[in-house]
Amino acid sequence: MHRAGQWFLRSGIQSPEGGVARYYLNAESRPLPVSTEITGYAASTLAYLYQRTGEAAYLDRARQTAACLTSAPAWNAELETHPFELGPGSPGYFFDCGIIVRGLLAVWRLTGEQRLLDVAVAAGRSMARDYLTATAIHPIIALPSREPWPYEKRWSREPGCFQLKSALAWRDLAEITGDVRFLTAWLRAYEQAAQTQETFLPGTDERVKVMDRLHAYSYFNEALLAERAPYLGVALPRTASLLREIAPDFARSDVYAQVLRVRLFADALGILPLDRAAAAEEAAAIATFQYSTPDNARFDGGYCFGRRAGELLPYVNPVSTVFCLQALDLWERYESGAPFDAQLADLI
Numbered sequence: 001m002h003r004a005g006q007w008f009l010r011s012g013i014q015s016p017e018g019g020v021a022r023y024y025l026n027a028e029s030r031p032l033p034v035s036t037e038i039t040g041y042a043a044s045t046l047a048y049l050y051q052r053t054g055e056a057a058y059l060d061r062a063r064q065t066a067a068c069l070t071s072a073p074a075w076n077a078e079l080e081t082h083p084f085e086l087g088p089g090s091p092g093y094f095f096d097c098g099i100i101v102r103g104l105l106a107v108w109r110l111t112g113e114q115r116l117l118d119v120a121v122a123a124g125r126s127m128a129r130d131y132l133t134a135t136a137i138h139p140i141i142a143l144p145s146r147e148p149w150p151y152e153k154r155w156s157r158e159p160g161c162f163q164l165k166s167a168l169a170w171r172d173l174a175e176i177t178g179d180v181r182f183l184t185a186w187l188r189a190y191e192q193a194a195q196t197q198e199t200f201l202p203g204t205d206e207r208v209k210v211m212d213r214l215h216a217y218s219y220f221n222e223a224l225l226a227e228r229a230p231y232l233g234v235a236l237p238r239t240a241s242l243l244r245e246i247a248p249d250f251a252r253s254d255v256y257a258q259v260l261r262v263r264l265f266a267d268a269l270g271i272l273p274l275d276r277a278a279a280a281e282e283a284a285a286i287a288t289f290q291y292s293t294p295d296n297a298r299f300d301g302g303y304c305f306g307r308r309a310g311e312l313l314p315y316v317n318p319v320s321t322v323f324c325l326q327a328l329d330l331w332e333r334y335e336s337g338a339p340f341d342a343q344l345a346d347l348i
Contacts, residue, residue, distance in 0.1 A: 001332075003301030004290070004325035005049045008042065009057060010297045013318055018068030019086065023305065023317040024298060036074050036082045037096035038318050039065060043103030044348045045322045047110055051346075052329065059110065066107040069100055070119045076143070080126040083143055091149065092141045094131040095156075097123055098166025102345075105172055109345065117176070124173045128185045136192060137163045155216050161197035164189055165219030171226055172345065190227065193220060201238065208250045211306075214239055218258035225265050226344055233272055236262055240278060252306040253289035256282050257323035261347065264330045268342035274334075283331045286324050291316065322348050 007013070012031065014020045019034030020042040046062035049055070068074050073086045082100050083090035101120045108116040130146045131138045136159035138148035151158040167189035174182035201217055202210045217239055224232045240259050243251075260282040267274035289307070291299040302316035303324045326348050333340050 001049070001052065001325050001329045003292075004303065004321050005053070005055075005058065005301075007297075007299075007301035007316075007321060008046065008049075008318075009061060011300075011302060011316070012298060013302075013316070014042065014061075014065070018064040018066075019074065020065070020318055023315045024302070026299065026314045026316065029298070034074075034086055035096075036069065036084065036086070037093065037099050039069055039074065040082075040096070040100035040103035041319055041322050041348065043069065044099075044106040045325070047103075047106035048326065048346060048348060050110065062107045063111060063113075066104055066113075066116050069104060070115055075119060079144055079146070080122040081130065081143070082123060090143065092130070092143050092146075094127060094137055094139055094141075094163060095166045097127050097131075098163075098169040101127075101169035102172060105169075105176070106345065120169075121173060121177060124169055124182060127169065128181065132185055132188065134188075137167070137189060139163070155200070155203065155213055159192070159196065160216065161193040161200050161220040162216035163219075164193040164223035167193075168223055168226060168344070190223075193223070194231075197235070201242065207246050208308075210242060211246050211250045211252055211255065214242055214246075214255045215252055215258065218255060218262065221262045222258065222265075222347060225262065225269060225271065225347070228269060228271050230271075232262070232266055236266065236272065240282075247285075248310075250306065250308050251285070252320075253286060253303050254305075254317070254320045254323045256286045256289075257320070257327035260286065260327040260331060261323065264327075264334060264340075265342050265344075265347060267334075268340060279331065279334075283328060286328055289320065289324060 013024055020039045021031030022035045022038050024031045043065040046058050050058035081092050082097055084093050101123050104116045104120040130141055140149040167186055170182040170186040197220055203213045221235050243255055263274055263279050266272040289304045291302050293299045299316055303321040304312045305315055305317040305320050306313050
């Protein structure tokens with residue numbers, strides 16, 4: 001966890017303004033453009049790292065990251081939303097907005113800065129206004145028109161149960177503000193996800209693409225924790241089984257980490273008893289994705305996105321690093337006999 005945290009601080013994946021790139025291309029020695037979603041994940045992660053270590057450097061960077069998300073161009077105050085990327089003409093993604101709101105709230109819980117809560121509340125309102133309908137959540141809208149993009153047969157371009165992870169932002173805001181409109185939006189999203197989840201997996205005949213869909217379905221599993229849903233007893237084993245089946249061809253580090261995190265949270269919340277053997281296997285697999293290059297801060301401590309046919313793919317991924325560092329931290333705490341107080345606000 002320490003090495004992964006230092007990767008966020010020292011690797012250059014984060015710009016001086018606080019924005020975080022989608023991932024770092026190893027072969028080309030350059031990061032991709034800043035992503036508001038990934039910056040939201042970073043805010044949550046830095047807050048988690050500060051809570052776990054007490055190191056001021058993490059809190060300072062968390063403040064900087066959150067500040068980036070509350071000012072232009074990452075925050076469009078007129079539309080009360082966060083565009084996908086910082087350049088002109090960028091659309092808005094429902095999923096990204098929810099991750100950003102949860103990142104802002106993670107830092108707000110530590111600092112009490114009113115600006116962070118104000119932007120989170122405004123963004124939560126616009127998510128309901130611009131994306132949520134009676135039957136579905138639009139995944140993408142054009143900005144500034146707010147017109148929904150036509151749906152496509154790709155999991156990220158059509159409504160699906162994975163969106164429930166982002167809808168957790170409404171649940172969080174309902175608890176914080178007491179505003180029943182946020183609770184209503186969450187319950188509608190939950191109902192829609194329950195109706196669509198049965199057909200999400202496998203969703204395609206291409207094994208590699210099924211692994212990508214496992215990543216998305218794992219978001220649904222994470223959101224089920226919020227309602228302590230018994231269905232998790234079906235959804236989680238299904239995810240883990242497909243992960244093991246496809247991994248020899250293509251394995252994503254974040255899917256291993258997502259499965260392990262849900263196992264540990266579900267056990268701590270009393271939803272499902274932990275399958276310790278499976279959890280240990282997943283933890284061991286996650287560890288193989290972390291870079292150990294002490295002389296190269298660009299890579300050292302970060303996690304690789306995945307492995308295809310046994311070979312690591314050539315980029316370091318911030319979201320993979322986020323999920324993997326938390327999964328292994330939770331696992332190590334479990335193994336040491338130090339059970340954690342499962343607060344869903346801490347689930348990055």
